[in-house]
Structures are given as C-alpha cells and as structure tokens.
Amino acid sequence: MWIDVQRPVSSRRSKGIAVEAGRAVVQFAFEHLKLENVTGFTLPTNTRSLLKNQKIGFFMYVIDFTMM
Numbered sequence: 001m002w003i004d005v006q007r008p009v010s011s012r013r014s015k016g017i018a019v020e021a022g023r024a025v026v027q028f029a030f031e032h033l034k035l036e037n038v039t040g041f042t043l044p045t046n047t048r049s050l051l052k053n054q055k056i057g058f059f060m061y062v063i064d065f066t067m068m
Contacts, residue, residue, distance in 0.1 A: 022056040 022040075029035045040058045042049035050060065 018052050019055045022052065026056060 026038050029038045040053045040056065042053060044050070044062060054060070
C-alpha cells in the first residue's frame with residue numbers, strides 16, 4: 001500500500017497540516033490495517049520533509065544508492 005502525504009498549497013504551509021495528516025496515516029496503518037512497519041522516504045537534501053518525518057515519529061536511516 002502506498003500513501004503519499006504531499007505538501008499543502010502555499011497558504012497552508014507551516015500550519016502543521018502535513019504532520020497531522022502523517023500522524024493520522026501512521027496511526028491508521030498500525031491500528032486498522034495491522035501493519036508491522038511504516039516507512040517514510042525523502043531525499044536527504046529535502047530538509048523540510050526530513051523535519052516533517054521526524055515530527056511524525058520516523059527516524060533517519062540513510063542508504064547510499066550510488067554504492068549499489
């Protein structure tokens with residue numbers, strides 16, 4: 001299953017909407033779908049998304065795909 005939390009329109013930025021939506025998606029995934037793992041992906045250079053993912057509760061794990 002793939003759920004994508006996109007950035008809001010500019011008038012809604014910095015209001016915590018993406019974080020709130022992300023937390024709700026993670027909670028739904030664990031409680032209702034009974035998933036064991038939920039993963040968030042972002043580019044290491046995308047600092048706003050990294051911060052959003054940390055606020056949701058994800059931790060950073062870096063994979064260097066250039067070495068594969």
